[in-house]
Each structure stands twice: as C-alpha cells, then as structure tokens.
Amino acid sequence: MRVSGFMIPKEQVKTCVASDTIESVLDAILDNKISAVVCVEENKAVGIITKTDLTKAYKKQLPLDTKISDIMVADVKAVFENQPRDKAARVFETNKIHHAVVVGENGEFSGLISSLDIA
Numbered sequence: 148m149r150v151s152g153f154m155i156p157k158e159q160v161k162t163c164v165a166s167d168t169i170e171s172v173l174d175a176i177l178d179n180k181i182s183a184v185v186c187v188e189e190n191k192a193v194g195i196i197t198k199t200d201l202t203k204a205y206k207k208q209l210p211l212d213t214k215i216s217d218i219m220v221a222d223v224k225a226v227f228e229n230q231p232r233d234k235a236a237r238v239f240e241t242n243k244i245h246h247a248v249v250v251g252e253n254g255e256f257s258g259l260i261s262s263l264d265i266a
Contacts, residue, residue, distance in 0.1 A: 148231070148232045149228070149229055149230065149231060149232070150226055150227065150228055150229070150230050150231075150232065150235050150249055150258075150260060151228040151229065151249075151258075153232070153260065153264050153265075154228070154249045154257075154258035154259065154260045154264065155258050155259045155260065155264070156257070156258045157256055157257050157258050157259075160185055160258060160259045161175045161176075161179055161181060161184045161185070162184065162185050162186070162187045163175070163184050163185075163186050163187075163196070163215055164186065164187070164188060164215075165186055165188065165193065165194065165214065165215055165216035165219070166214055166215070166216070167186075167214070167215045168211060168212050168213065168214060168215065169201065169204055169209060169210075169211050169212070169213045169214075169215065169218065170211035170212065171215075172184050172196050172201070172215055173201055173211070176198060176201070182197055182198050182245075182246070182261070183195055183196065183197045183198075183246045183259065183261070184196045185223075185248055185256065185259060186215060186216075186219050187256055190255045190256055191254065191255060191256055192223050192225065192248040192250070192256040193219075193221065193223065194215070194216070194219030194220060194221045194223060195219060195220050195223050195246055195248065196215055196218065196219045196220070197220075197245070197246060200218050200219065200220065201218075203218070204218045223247075223248055224238055224239075224242050224244055224247045224248070225247060225248045225249070225250045226238055226247050226248075226249055226250070226260065227249070227250060227251070227252070228249055228250070228251055228252075228257055228258070229252075232265055235247070235260065235265060236265045239262050239265065244262075245261055245262045246259065246260070246261050246262075247259070247260055247261075
C-alpha cells in the first residue's frame with residue numbers, strides 16, 4: 148500500500164503559521180482531538196507541533212502568547228505520497244518520530260501520517 152492510500156489529506160489536517168500562538172495551536176489540538184498541527188508557509192510544511200511540544204512548553208512555563216516558531220520542530224520529516232508503507236515506516240523508526248508530513252513530487256505539503264496510521 149502506498150502512503151496516499153492511508154494519509155490524512157491536507158484539507159483535513161489542521162495547520163497554522165509560524166506567527167500563531169501556543170494558545171491557538173493548543174485550542175486546535177483540544178477542539179479537534181488530534182495530536183499534531185502542521186506549520187505551513189507557501190504550501191510547504193515548515194514545522195510540526197505535537198502534544199509533546201506543548202507539554203515541553205508548559206514545563207518551561209512559556210506564556211500562551213508565545214509564537215509557535217519558538218517551539219515547533221522545524222526539522223520536519225517527510226515521506227512521499229507514492230512511497231510504499233514499509234518505506235515510510237522506516238522513516239519513523241530511523242528518526243524515532245510519531246508524525247511525518249506527506250509531500251507530493253514537487254515537495255508541496257499534501258498530508259500527514261502518524262505511526263498509528265502506518266500500523
């Protein structure tokens with residue numbers, strides 16, 4: 148099975164921009180019962196914010212108006228839409244991650260997958 152067969156398409160992924168605040172991303176995660184939000188600029192994924200990142204921000208006592216760019220993971224791991232599931236799984240295993248963005252052949256953001264989606 149290819150990644151495109153089980154990914155969450157970009158139209159269904161909650162996104163933000165780097166200038167958004169921790170509070171707005173926290174609201175998106177809680178309101179939608181999701182575990183990650185993708186930071187997108189010019190149709191490219193430039194970061195990802197997970198529940199773990201928000202927990203770290205809380206532990207550091209960062210204010211809710213802190214910009215997402217200050218806490219997001221900017222080293223976004225990506226897989227291609229047409230990659231086989233097992234190849235995508237190796238990206239997760241090698242990088243010890245639970246979320247990866249999906250990109251098309253041109254590198255534009257097209258979706259999101261999690262380790263649970265692969266399983």
